[in-house]
Amino acid sequence: MAGSAIKPTPLLKDELDIVIPTIRNLDFLEMWRPFFEQYHLIIVQDGDPSKTIKVPDGFDYELYNRNDINRILGPKASCISFKDSACRCFGYMVSKKKYIYTIDDDCFVAKNPSGEQINALEQHIKNLLSPSTPYFFNTLYDPYREGADFVRGYPFSLREGATTAVSHGLWLNIPDYDAPTQLVKPLERNKRYVDAVLTVPKGTLFPMCGMNLAFNRELIGPAMYFGLMGDGQPIGRYDDMWAGWCMKVICDHMGWGVKTGLPYIWHSKASNPFVNLKKEYRGIYWQEDLIPFFQAAVLPKECVTVQQCYIELAKQVKEKLGKVDPYFIKLADAMVTWIEAWDELSSSEEKSSKQPNGTAK
Amino acid sequence: MAGSAIKPTPLLKDELDIVIPTIRNLDFLEMWRPFFEQYHLIIVQDGDPSKTIKVPDGFDYELYNRNDINRILGPKASCISFKDSACRCFGYMVSKKKYIYTIDDDCFVAKNPSGEQINALEQHIKNLLSPSTPYFFNTLYDPYREGADFVRGYPFSLREGATTAVSHGLWLNIPDYDAPTQLVKPLERNKRYVDAVLTVPKGTLFPMCGMNLAFNRELIGPAMYFGLMGDGQPIGRYDDMWAGWCMKVICDHMGWGVKTGLPYIWHSKASNPFVNLKKEYRGIYWQEDLIPFFQAAVLPKECVTVQQCYIELAKQVKEKLGKVDPYFIKLADAMVTWIEAWDELSSSEEKSSKQPNGTAK
Numbered sequence: 001m002a003g004s005a006i007k008p009t010p011l012l013k014d015e016l017d018i019v020i021p022t023i024r025n026l027d028f029l030e031m032w033r034p035f036f037e038q039y040h041l042i043i044v045q046d047g048d049p050s051k052t053i054k055v056p057d058g059f060d061y062e063l064y065n066r067n068d069i070n071r072i073l074g075p076k077a078s079c080i081s082f083k084d085s086a087c088r089c090f091g092y093m094v095s096k097k098k099y100i101y102t103i104d105d106d107c108f109v110a111k112n113p114s115g116e117q118i119n120a121l122e123q124h125i126k127n128l129l130s131p132s133t134p135y136f137f138n139t140l141y142d143p144y145r146e147g148a149d150f151v152r153g154y155p156f157s158l159r160e161g162a163t164t165a166v167s168h169g170l171w172l173n174i175p176d177y178d179a180p181t182q183l184v185k186p187l188e189r190n191k192r193y194v195d196a197v198l199t200v201p202k203g204t205l206f207p208m209c210g211m212n213l214a215f216n217r218e219l220i221g222p223a224m225y226f227g228l229m230g231d232g233q234p235i236g237r238y239d240d241m242w243a244g245w246c247m248k249v250i251c252d253h254m255g256w257g258v259k260t261g262l263p264y265i266w267h268s269k270a271s272n273p274f275v276n277l278k279k280e281y282r283g284i285y286w287q288e289d290l291i292p293f294f295q296a297a298v299l300p301k302e303c304v305t306v307q308q309c310y311i312e313l314a315k316q317v318k319e320k321l322g323k324v325d326p327y328f329i330k331l332a333d334a335m336v337t338w339i340e341a342w343d344e345l346s347s348s349e350e351k352s353s354k355q356p357n358g359t360a361k
Numbered sequence: 362m363a364g365s366a367i368k369p370t371p372l373l374k375d376e377l378d379i380v381i382p383t384i385r386n387l388d389f390l391e392m393w394r395p396f397f398e399q400y401h402l403i404i405v406q407d408g409d410p411s412k413t414i415k416v417p418d419g420f421d422y423e424l425y426n427r428n429d430i431n432r433i434l435g436p437k438a439s440c441i442s443f444k445d446s447a448c449r450c451f452g453y454m455v456s457k458k459k460y461i462y463t464i465d466d467d468c469f470v471a472k473n474p475s476g477e478q479i480n481a482l483e484q485h486i487k488n489l490l491s492p493s494t495p496y497f498f499n500t501l502y503d504p505y506r507e508g509a510d511f512v513r514g515y516p517f518s519l520r521e522g523a524t525t526a527v528s529h530g531l532w533l534n535i536p537d538y539d540a541p542t543q544l545v546k547p548l549e550r551n552k553r554y555v556d557a558v559l560t561v562p563k564g565t566l567f568p569m570c571g572m573n574l575a576f577n578r579e580l581i582g583p584a585m586y587f588g589l590m591g592d593g594q595p596i597g598r599y600d601d602m603w604a605g606w607c608m609k610v611i612c613d614h615m616g617w618g619v620k621t622g623l624p625y626i627w628h629s630k631a632s633n634p635f636v637n638l639k640k641e642y643r644g645i646y647w648q649e650d651l652i653p654f655f656q657a658a659v660l661p662k663e664c665v666t667v668q669q670c671y672i673e674l675a676k677q678v679k680e681k682l683g684k685v686d687p688y689f690i691k692l693a694d695a696m697v698t699w700i701e702a703w704d705e706l707s708s709s710e711e712k713s714s715k716q717p718n719g720t721a722k
Contacts, residue, residue: 113474136565136566136567136568136652137561137565137566137567137568137621138567138568139529139531139537139567139568139570139621140531140536140551140553141555147549147550147551147552147553148536148551148553149536149538149542149546149549150538150542151536151537151538151539151568151570152537152538152539152542152568152570152598152602152641153539153568153569153570153599153601153602153605153648154539154568155648155649155652156541156645156649157649158652168500170500170501175501175509175510175512176500176512176513177510177511177512177513178512178513178514178515180517181510181511181513185510188508188510189508190501190508190509191508192501192508192509192556192557193556194502194555194556194557195553195554195555195556196553196555196557198559200498201562201564201565202565203562203564203565204497204498204562204563204564204565205497205498206497206498206499206500207497207498207499207500207512207513207514207515208514209500209512209513209514237513238514240514241513241514244514260498260500280513284517287514287516288516288517288518291497291516291519
């Protein structure tokens with residue numbers, strides 16, 4: 001196509017931000033150019049704020065480093081992790097859009113079995129804009145997809161489905177394994193393209209990975225806190241898991257759906273399993289208590305907003321998980337700080353006062 | 362291959378029966394010959410018992426018609442449906458094997474995307490012999506499959522999984538739609554091969570179809586009652602659904618897993634939607650009460666065998682669904698009769714006294 005050709009406007013062009021946490025130049029965006037170029041990017045720079053992150057020409061973005069986070073949130077910046085990709089949730093907070101797509105900078109465009117490049121973002125948007133089916137399992141997977149429907153025995157009263165809050169995408173090549181599994185199976189690659197999207201049923205928890213994830217920020221944004229990880233914290237690599245468990249309990253309470261499956265991205269590089277083991281080992285131990293906690297968590301009827309749900313969950317975390325380790329008392333406090341900061345930023349109309357290191361195309 | 366070539370012994374050759382309900386000659390078995398020939402078949406002839414059903418040469422089978430069922434069960438034969446494929450559950454009862462595979466006679470061998478014929482039975486056996494994961498959702502689907510594992514964030518204490526009781530397979534070509542959906546989408550065909558097996562999570566109900574279904578009879582057989590359908594009953598085409606909902610509640614109670622997904626069979630022919638509508642319409646109405654009933658059903662700790670669970674469930678059906686329609690009172694009684702008949706046949710050692718119209722190869 002000629003450079004001057006008019007590009008069609010992609011879905012939700014002005015209603016979605018792409019959030020990317022990074023410590024390096026964003027050359028990976030070159031491959032995503034046809035799919036991301038018309039969207040706005042929010043880049044959250046982790047680590048040394050004096051370093052300059054190069055963004056390929058032609059992308060419309062704003063960039064925040066640690067100094068920006070500290071300036072914008074003041075003392076509440078303590079709830080945003082440092083030296084951990086958990087810092088990405090700051091991008092969710094400063095966005096004013098209805099939808100968020102977040103992707104890691106080691107994720108590339110995957111191909112489907114026919115060899116065509118997968119427009120991951122478009123699939124996520126389709127997932128978010130069509131209903132979910134959390135109350136009853138459909139054996140032919142997503143009933144709203146072309147060529148599929150609800151099967152015999154599916155109650156008609158449930159066929160309108162529920163509003164979708166989250167779309168969790170998967171990864172070809174390097175699977176999202178924990179350090180012990182990485183160590184045991186260093187050569188395992190995910191080669192299986194499973195052509196399905198499905199709703200995680202109500203009452204069922206799953207491991208939400210932040211690598212390739214989209215959500216309705218307006219609905220569930222305040223629950224997408226990625227916790228205290230990395231620098232100064234006893235744990236890492238549980239940021240997305242924590243958000244996923246909190247989010248799922250709240251979606252179940254609010255009656256919203258969570259999907260997983262398509263789209264795939266190509267995950268290029270396994271992280272160092274020895275480094276990961278150091279970050280994870282407490283989490284591997286703690287999660288044996290966390291899962292029963294979240295499975296049993298009940299939110300009272302009085303909680304009718306996500307913020308109320310989240311504050312209530314923070315209270316339960318402090319009460320019940322505080323006994324597992326004092327870290328969870330600190331985390332519960334940070335959860336409350338996160339909500340306060342979220343509400344503060346939301347109520348502030350003067351977006352320009354934030355002065356991000358942005359640039360326009 | 363030469364006719365005299367020695368065939369390898371297939372998995373569970375002497376531990377599995379294939380149950381086929383039918384009203385016609387079993388020519389469809391020709392296509393299944395390479396996969397079924399070494400197994401034993403139990404054919405349940407529905408409708409006119411004076412009709413002769415032809416079975417292709419070389420298959421090892423026993424065949425039961427209505428006269429046989431009446432003779433073997435006496436007055437308890439009332440619990441076995443007539444003029445409805447629900448009669449297939451009589452085959453589960455007379456089997457003495459550990460595993461059952463049941464298939465409809467309009468189901469043929471499907472091909473995978475590479476064009477290879479799918480050995481559906483072998484895939485079911487793999488599903489049954491590997492554990493399930495009912496307590497936590499694995500985003501890369503069956504973690505026990507080659508090339509897959511549990512992902513980051515999956516509690517290690519749950520990685521042993523649960524014993525698998527049921528393997529529910531799917532259908533290419535004609536999807537298993539209810540009459541209203543058939544009427545609205547007469548031309549819809551299922552062309553999507555989803556390369557996945559997954560566990561239906563604990564606490565989640567699904568529509569179990571009897572067309573392509575395998576289970577561990579020793580574990581869950583007594584719960585696989587297909588109810589009162591067809592001749593003299595106000596309803597049809599809810600036989601497998603009923604069994605699926607009862608079975609799932611009991612598997613959840615007992616701690617066993619239920620899988621769905623692969624293998625696919627090729628479903629050749631849509632049944633008449635007008636006839637189906639007549640059979641289904643009360644079920645479509647009733648299922649709006651049935652699903653909440655089964656979702657809320659709790660079995661007491663004292664129920665430690667499937668028989669005890671099933672009798673308890675029958676009691677709850679009578680109490681709670683009896684108010685929906687008197688049919689459920691009759692069905693609850695039939696559920697008790699079924700268990701009595703099951704236990705009677707199990708305790709009887711004189712299998713030969715049943716004198717089926719069998720033939721050996």
